[in-house]
Amino acid sequence: MAWDFSTDPDFQVQLDWADAFVRTEVARLDLLWPHDTYKPLTDQQRAIVDPLKKQVREQGLWACHLGRELGGQGYGQLKLALLNEVLGRSKWGPRIFGTQAPDTGNAEILAHYGTPEQKARYLAPLLEGDIVSCFSMTEPQAGADPGEFTTRAVRDGDHWVINGSKFFSSNARWASFLIVMAVTDPEAGVRNRMSMFLMPADTPGIEIVRDVALFGDPEGEGSHALITYTDVRVPADALLGEEGDAFGVAQTRLGGGRVHHAMRTVGLAQEALDMMAERALSRWTKGSALADKQAVQAFLADSYIQVQQFRMFVLYTAWQIDRYQDYQRVRKDIAAIKVLTPKVLHDVVQRAIQVHGALGVTDELPLMSMSLTAQVLALADGPTEVHQVTVARQLLREYTPADGLWPSAHIPTRRAQAQQELFGDVPV
Numbered sequence: 001m002a003w004d005f006s007t008d009p010d011f012q013v014q015l016d017w018a019d020a021f022v023r024t025e026v027a028r029l030d031l032l033w034p035h036d037t038y039k040p041l042t043d044q045q046r047a048i049v050d051p052l053k054k055q056v057r058e059q060g061l062w063a064c065h066l067g068r069e070l071g072g073q074g075y076g077q078l079k080l081a082l083l084n085e086v087l088g089r090s091k092w093g094p095r096i097f098g099t100q101a102p103d104t105g106n107a108e109i110l111a112h113y114g115t116p117e118q119k120a121r122y123l124a125p126l127l128e129g130d131i132v133s134c135f136s137m138t139e140p141q142a143g144a145d146p147g148e149f150t151t152r153a154v155r156d157g158d159h160w161v162i163n164g165s166k167f168f169s170s171n172a173r174w175a176s177f178l179i180v181m182a183v184t185d186p187e188a189g190v191r192n193r194m195s196m197f198l199m200p201a202d203t204p205g206i207e208i209v210r211d212v213a214l215f216g217d218p219e220g221e222g223s224h225a226l227i228t229y230t231d232v233r234v235p236a237d238a239l240l241g242e243e244g245d246a247f248g249v250a251q252t253r254l255g256g257g258r259v260h261h262a263m264r265t266v267g268l269a270q271e272a273l274d275m276m277a278e279r280a281l282s283r284w285t286k287g288s289a290l291a292d293k294q295a296v297q298a299f300l301a302d303s304y305i306q307v308q309q310f311r312m313f314v315l316y317t318a319w320q321i322d323r324y325q326d327y328q329r330v331r332k333d334i335a336a337i338k339v340l341t342p343k344v345l346h347d348v349v350q351r352a353i354q355v356h357g358a359l360g361v362t363d364e365l366p367l368m369s370m371s372l373t374a375q376v377l378a379l380a381d382g383p384t385e386v387h388q389v390t391v392a393r394q395l396l397r398e399y400t401p402a403d404g405l406w407p408s409a410h411i412p413t414r415r416a417q418a419q420q421e422l423f424g425d426v427p428v
């Protein structure tokens with residue numbers, strides 16, 4: 001029996017340290033520079049940020065998503081899930097702890113598929129937290145459906161020449177390098193028609209047409225680039241992984257990324273619940289606290305139940321990844337928590353907003369921003385509906401059609417069978 005819901009006491013000490021550190025030191029960055037989490041640091045910011053990162057390293061909590069051989073802690077996904085709950089409440093938390101998406105996923109594929117030269121050039125500075133990277137896959141006309149991608153890479157002697165356009169390439173404006181997915185064999189099936197390319201952001205022919213902003217981003221702060229690639233020439237060794245292998249490379253990246261989003265969202269949903277509970281106890285109307293109204297009690301109870309179910313499912317999924325070391329084997333549950341992530345956050349945040357009344361919809365509280373995050377999480381790394389299809393397909397593999405006309409649970413058929421097995425043709 002190895003079902004254990006307790007945390008190692010030593011690791012709990014580290015989690016408690018991280019929790020206090022994020023609530024005090026890191027929270028200040030969230031308040032002062034909420035839109036700067038991916039930007040190169042100003043001198044003023046570096047003077048604050050570098051010592052904070054140093055403290056995280058000293059605590060053995062830097063880059064916890066990575067194995068020891070890559071400068072991480074080798075803690076595995078379960079410990080990472082518990083830490084990410086703490087970091088998920090803060091915008092700057094992941095950057096200060098070296099676990100910031102999409103750099104985490106990009107580091108993961110560089111570690112898996114990169115040559116020693118590629119690792120030295122791109123992975124090492126990324127792991128140091130000195131630079132930002134960009135994953136450029138989604139296309140304006142194709143969304144994230146690889147079967148519809150048209151960005152093309154054509155071999156020309158010792159080089160590849162890339163032409164096409166990409167949409168929502170996050171942080172391209174601040175990235176030092178881009179990972180670009182392009183069609184190298186249009187005749188091949190969807191799993192073999194694309195290859196992944198690494199290129200410095202200043203490679204000639206890469207043009208950011210515009211930086212699309214999310215709702216609520218201040219003027220000029222958009223960071224999701226529409227990019228055109230025009231005769232972008234990269235050497236043959238810019239291939240990340242084998243030619244034709246981009247589909248598999250992307251899956252490696254997205255598997256981990258989706259789980260990490262879910263882990264952080266547990267923390268964010270808990271934060272919304274905490275806010276709701278505090279407000280319910282603090283606000284009085286018609287002679288009693290909101291906490292005494294049945295409707296508000298139902299909000300609190302439903303939110304607690306949803307967050308707990310979600311948390312257990314995320315931890316169980318992390319535990320499975322550690323145990324089997326195979327994202328593919330855990331695919332159904334990764335897709336399932338990807339579906340749950342925006343749903344749980346949305347539901348809890350909507351109730352928290354309602355309990356806060358008018359204040360809830362202002363920019364004086366973080367709740368509307370959390371609400372937008374829930375909507376973003378229903379799209380980024382694949383829309384909810386696509387993951388529902390994955391869950392259903394994986395689930396159906398465990399079933400077969402019924403034999404004969406009636407469902408296998410059909411009571412008259414089963415009763416007749418039981419009678420036959422126990423008494424043969426003797427009437428009951």
Ligand SMILES: Cc1cc2nc3c(=O)[nH]c(=O)nc-3n(C[C@H](O)[C@H](O)[C@H](O)COP(=O)(O)OP(=O)(O)OC[C@H]3O[C@@H](n4cnc5c(N)ncnc54)[C@H](O)[C@@H]3O)c2cc1C
Pocket residue numbers: 102134135136137138142143144145167168169170171224376379380381382383384385386389
């Ligand atoms: C904040 C943010 C950051 C992002 N960062 C990056 C990035 O760094 N790099 C990158 O390459 N991409 C990035 N993306 C893009 C993201 O991967 C896509 O937005 C997402 O995969 C959906 O593609 P789409 O927006 O074109 O929607 P569409 O593909 O047009 O889908 C629209 C809707 O159609 C329905 N739908 C689509 N496909 C199916 C299906 N197969 N079955 C059933 N229903 C379906 C769903 O309801 C879906 O919401 C980011 C997106 C966001 C919101």
